[in-house]
Amino acid sequence: xxxxxxxxxxxxxxxxxxxxxxxxxxxxxxxxxxxxxxxxxxxxxxxxxxxxxxxxxxxxxxxxxxxxxxxxxxxxxxxxxxxxxxxxxxxxxxxxxxxxxxxxxxxxxxxxxxxxxxxxxxxxxxxxxxxxxxxxxxxxxxxxxxxxxxxxxxxxxxxxxxxxxxxxxxxxxxxxxxxxxxxxxxxxxxxxxxxxxxxxxxxxxxxxxxxxxxxxxxxxxxxxxxxxxxxxxxxxxxxxxxxxxxxxxxxxxxxxxxxxxxxxxxxxxxxxxxxxxxxxxxxxxxxxxxxxxxxxxxxxxxxxxxxxxxxxxxxxxxxxxxxxxxxxxxxxxxxxxxxxxxxxxxxxxxxxxxxxxxxxxxxxx
Numbered sequence: 001x002x003x004x005x006x007x008x009x010x011x012x013x014x015x016x017x018x019x020x021x022x023x024x025x026x027x028x029x030x031x032x033x034x035x036x037x038x039x040x041x042x043x044x045x046x047x048x049x050x051x052x053x054x055x056x057x058x059x060x061x062x063x064x065x066x067x068x069x070x071x072x073x074x075x076x077x078x079x080x081x082x083x084x085x086x087x088x089x090x091x092x093x094x095x096x097x098x099x100x101x102x103x104x105x106x107x108x109x110x111x112x113x114x115x116x117x118x119x120x121x122x123x124x125x126x127x128x129x130x131x132x133x134x135x136x137x138x139x140x141x142x143x144x145x146x147x148x149x150x151x152x153x154x155x156x157x158x159x160x161x162x163x164x165x166x167x168x169x170x171x172x173x174x175x176x177x178x179x180x181x182x183x184x185x186x187x188x189x190x191x192x193x194x195x196x197x198x199x200x201x202x203x204x205x206x207x208x209x210x211x212x213x214x215x216x217x218x219x220x221x222x223x224x225x226x227x228x229x230x231x232x233x234x235x236x237x238x239x240x241x242x243x244x245x246x247x248x249x250x251x252x253x254x255x256x257x258x259x260x261x262x263x264x265x266x267x268x269x270x271x272x273x274x275x276x277x278x279x280x281x282x283x284x285x286x287x288x289x290x291x292x293x294x295x296x297x298x299x300x301x302x303x304x305x306x307x308x309x310x311x312x313x314x315x316x317x318x319x320x321x322x323x324x325x326x327x328x329x330x331x332x333x334x335x336x337x338x339x340x341x342x343x344x345x346x347x348x349x350x351x352x353x354x355x356x357x358x359x360x361x362x363x364x365x
Contacts, residue, residue, distance in 0.1 A: 006109045007102050015084075015110035019293075022080035023118060030076060031068045038064055046145045056145065063137040066130045073122050077115055077289040078320035081296035082313050084111070089309060094300050104301060104360055111293035122286035127254040135252035142171040143182075162238045164189040167211070169204070177206050177240055184213060186234045195221055199232065210236040250278035258282070273341055277334035280345030288323065288349060294356035295319040298363065319359075323352045 006012050039057065046056050088094050097107050140146075158181070160167040170183035186199040197220050201213035210233045219226045248261050258279050265272045296316035299309070327348040334344025 005106065006113075007097070007106050011097070012110040012113075016114045018088075019080060019084050019111050019114045020118075022083050023076050023114075026079045026083070027069065027073060027076035030072045031065060034068050034072070035061060035065060038068075049145050052145065060137075060140075060145075063133045063140070066125070066133040067137070070122070070126050070130045073118070074285075074288045074292060074324070075320075077118060077292040078296060078317070081111065081115075081293045081320075082299050082316055085296060085300035085316075086309060086313055089300055104297065107300060108293050108297050108360075112290060115289045115291075115293050116287075119286040119289040122289060123255075123283070126282065126286060127256070131252050131254050135249070138249070138252065139171060160235075160238060162235045164191060164193060165235070167235055167238065177208065179240055180205055181211075184211075186213065188234075197221060199234065201232070206240055207233060209239075210234060211238065248275060250275050250282075255279065255282045273337050274335040276341035277331060277339075277344045280342055281331055284327075284345045284349050288327065291323060291349065291352055291356060292320055294360065295323060295352060297356065297360050301363065319352070319356065323348060326351070 039061065042060065043057055046052050046060055049056075085094075094107060098104075158169045158172045160169075166187040166189065168185045168187075169181035171181065173180050173182075181204040182202070184201045184204040186201070187195050188197040188199065190196050197218060199213065199219070200217045202215035204211045204213050206212075213232045213234060214230070216229045216232045217226065218229065218232075248258070248265070250258055253261060258275065262272050262275050262279060265275065296319070298319070299313040299316040301312075330339060330344045330348050333339045334341055339347070
C-alpha cells in the first residue's frame with residue numbers, strides 16, 4: 001500500500017476531471033429545471049407591472065440563479081459523487097485501483113480535494129455575488145417588481161417599535177438622517193397592546209425628531225372611520241441610529257461585513273444569536289461540499305455484479321440528504337436559541353464527518 005495520501009498524478013487528474021464535469025452537469029440541470037418552475041410561479045407578478053416585459057424576466061432570472069446555485073451546489077456534489085463512484089464501480093475501475101494497492105481513502109482523495117476546492121469557490125461566489133443578488137431581489141420584491149431601487153443600503157420589510165407603537169415599512173433606503181421609507185404603516189396602540197389607530201402612508205422621512213409621513217390615510221378602530229391628510233408626524237422617540245440597528249439580513253451581507261454588524265448589535269445590547277449562527281454557517285455551508293464524497297463513498301465499493309450496488313447508492317444518498325435535514329434543523333434551533341450559534345452551524349458537519357469516516361473505515365479499511 002502506498003504511503004502517500006493521493007494516488008498518482010495521472011489518476012488524480014483523471015478522477016478530478018471526471019468529478020468536476022459531473023458536478024457542473026448536475027448543477028446546470030438542477031438550476032435550469034428549478035429556474036423554469038420559479039418563473040412559472042413568479043412571471044405573472046412581474047408582468048403584471050406596467051412596462052415590465054422580457055427584460056425584467058431576464059433580470060429576475062439573473063438575480064435568482066445565483067441563489068439557486070448557492071442552495072443546490074452541495075446537492076449537486078452529492079449526486080455527482082454517487083454518479084461518479086457508481087460508474088467507476090460498474091466499470092471495475094475501483095477494483096483495479098484497489099488491486100494496485102490503493103486504499104479507500106486514496107481512491108477518494110482526488111474527489112475530496114475537488115469538493116474542497118468547490119467549497120472555496122462557493123464561499124467566494126456566495127459572498128461576492130449571491131449577497132448582492134439577494135439584497136437587490138428582496139428590494140425589488142418589496143417594490144412589487146416595479147423599478148429597481150438604485151439607492152444603496154436598500155432593506156425590505158422593516159419592523160420597528162416605539163414604546164407600544166409599531167412602525168413597518170415595505171422598503172427602506174439610505175442611513176442616518178437620509179433614511180427614506182416607502183409603503184409605511186404606523187400602528188398606534190394602547191397601553192395593553194390593543195390597536196387604537198392604523199395609519200398608512202406612501203412614504204416617510206426623518207423630521208428630527210420624529211418621522212414625517214406623506215399621503216396619509218388614518219383609520220380609527222373605535223369609530224371605524226377613515227380620513228386622509230397630507231402629512232403627519234409620528235415616532236418622535238424613534239431615532240435613525242435605532243433604525244440602522246433595527247434589521248440586518250445575514251443573507252444579503254458579506255461574511256466580512258456581517259461580523260462588524262454583529263459586534264455593533266452586541267454593543268447595543270441586542271440579541272445576536274440568530275445572526276451569529278448564520279455568520280458561522282457562511283463557512284460551514286460551503287464546506288459541506290467536502291463531506292459529500294465521504295458520505296457517498298459507500299457506493300464506490302463492493303462488487304457491482306453482487307446486486308448490492310443500487311442499495312449502496314441509496315445508502316450514500318440517504319446519508320447525504322440526512323445531513324441537509326440535520327443541518328437545517330440545527331440552524332433553526334440555533335435561531336430559536338436552543339443551541340449555541342457555533343454548535344448550530346458546525347455540529348452537523350463534524351457529526352456527519354465522523355459518521356462518514358466510521359462507515360468507510362469499518363466497511364473498506
